[in-house]
Amino acid sequence: MFLRTFGWSFATTVAGLIAAGLIWGAEGFGVVLILAILEISLSFDNAVVNATVLKRMSPFWQKIFLTVGVLIAVFGMRLLFPLLVVGLTAHIGPSTVIDLALNSGHTYHGLTYGQHLEAANPAIAAFGGTFLLMIFLDFILEEKDFHWLRWIERPLERIGRLEALSSVIALVALALAARFFAAGHAETVLLAGLLGLATYLAVNGLSGVFESGLESEESEESAESAEDSDEEGAAGAAKPGKSLVQVAGKAAFFLFLYLEVLDASFSFDGVVGAFAISNDIFQITLGLGIGAMYIRSLTVFLVRKGTLDDYVYLEHGAHYAIGALAAILLISIEYKIPEIVTGLIGVAFIGAALGSSMVRNRRSSALEAAAEREPTAVGGR
Template sequence: MMRRAPHKPTLGYFKWALIVTLLGLALGGWVGWNMTGTMAGMATAFFICAVLAVLEISLSFDNAIVNANKLKAMTPIWQKRFLTWGIVVAVFGMRIIFPLAIVAVAARIGPLEALQLAATQPEAYARIMQSAHLPIAAFGGTFLMMVGLTYFFNHEKDIHWIVFLEKAMSHFATIKGVEISLVLILVLIFSSLLGGEEATTFIYSAIYGLLTFLLVEVVGGLLDASQKALSEAARGGLGAFIYLEVLDASFSFDGVIGAFALTQNLFIIAIGLGIGAMYVRSMTIMLVENATLAHYRYLEHGAFYAILILSVIMYVQTLMHIPEVVTGLGGAALIGISLWSSIRYNKREQVTPRDEKIRVGES
């Protein structure tokens, strides 16, 4: 369990995020000036960076809740590693290296050539990224769908928000492989709607997403089991760390692809989404240290429902365009409703944050 620091004001958790925001927006303005040499160009780049940051936060708030849920079971050293190394991977790996890798593979060019293409021919770079949207959506959607379904298809889960639905899923969790069966049924339905070569691409990409989830689960379990055998201090770490990194990557797919609707400039995209990633990190720390998930009992449920909806939206986006603002607002609305339900429950049962912290400390 992460050690709880003395009570810290909410703004204190966002100190580094605010610093990165100021530096990032200034850098974005400089990129705009350097590209156009005009105040209008600088203001446009500045504005796009701000919009992308908001987009990333809205798309990834559920990611912060899921991260906090996993982090609370990790050892302090691995919590710290995820919150430091993880942000480096999230910002540089997913916002810069990942798009470059996609373009390099799709265009069959080297990484340096892909970087040069992004800098000198952003329109061509964006076209290649957009052409890779279908396999990315199938892969990421499948992985996220497995994450969401695994949470609800759990026979040990005893707290239910949407009772009739979650009780049924908990009951059917005893059937081996029920989550995988549901995912495969959806894969077959959407591939039949696509048809032709696109259907084949969708199926292969979805299978890779499913295999990645299963491999991460297996490898994570083996790594954590071996660490437990080595020492008590090593518990809880590497397997959960890998799981969270892959989960972060899956959440990032939608934001990275969607960002090209606003700008084709890789560097502005990296700055804007990077700022948003810092806020997600800050929210994660706040949720863990304040035991927020323990006090608001349905908040996790809202986040995992948002993940399921995001995964379905990623599938639907292979057939039609859905604005990223719809995706972000949909997830935020679900989380907001789950928070409201939690507050209503606490008032009805007269549960205080102190009661919940005592209960968590005893368990």
């Protein structure tokens, strides 16, 4: 199972590093390897959150995510999207943007492609930060089956019953970011943040509508099957339809779009930070693309292995990491935060959640073992 899931990632790594060595030599080989490691370290929490969404999708759409989704992630989000952002924010024509990207020494208005991309950081950070903040808020404010940090989660669940509270908090956070972290860019930050909020509400909302419709249809079909079985006097339960968890059709399509926008939000800081390592857009795309392959494979592995069901606090840790990343993105509008800080925060939350899950599992096993021994002890008296 491990090799089947990660096979394409391993193959892409070998082919990519060989190509890097042949084209750019030992230095290019090292740069691509570092970029791949950077992408993986920054996006591990992305894989956990992706898995919570992907397990709700049918096997067909899981394959789409691993194939078409990879192409969108590598070429769309890490190659074409930065070109689009630079063109829109700097008001540069497509041919000039491509020329700047292909020739790291060329400048437009005194700035290289990487510098233009860095100048677009306020808009990028506001969009991605607001989108990720909504993901965190909707998770932390909703009712959950398990609580990790109960002293935080239970009070927030109670106030989370207020309708649209997550949107209100996100708007307040965006306004504060525009006020204190966006000197000279307040209008751009507000507009980009509102677009991030609108994108989240649209994609997540449409997915929820279609998923609810699918569940209603399945409930009606199950009820009809049960009635038919009763009339025919058949023993046992009615034949089950599709799993209520795994969705297909329009619902799965919008979940797929949600995952792609989520991936874009996670990739922003990696793409911008990559220019501190290399000015070659193809090195950056190759390195980040290799990392993106591993994130995709890890996502599918978590789903197929049932890891999120076995370690119930992983989802919590990933969402806390997303909340931290959202805050970092909004702060980075004004202040430069090293990529290593972003990566370590995500790893720390995931590691703490994994450790807490393992402790919980050991306690549950000990209680079950004690419960099994108790009847024997009573009978022997």
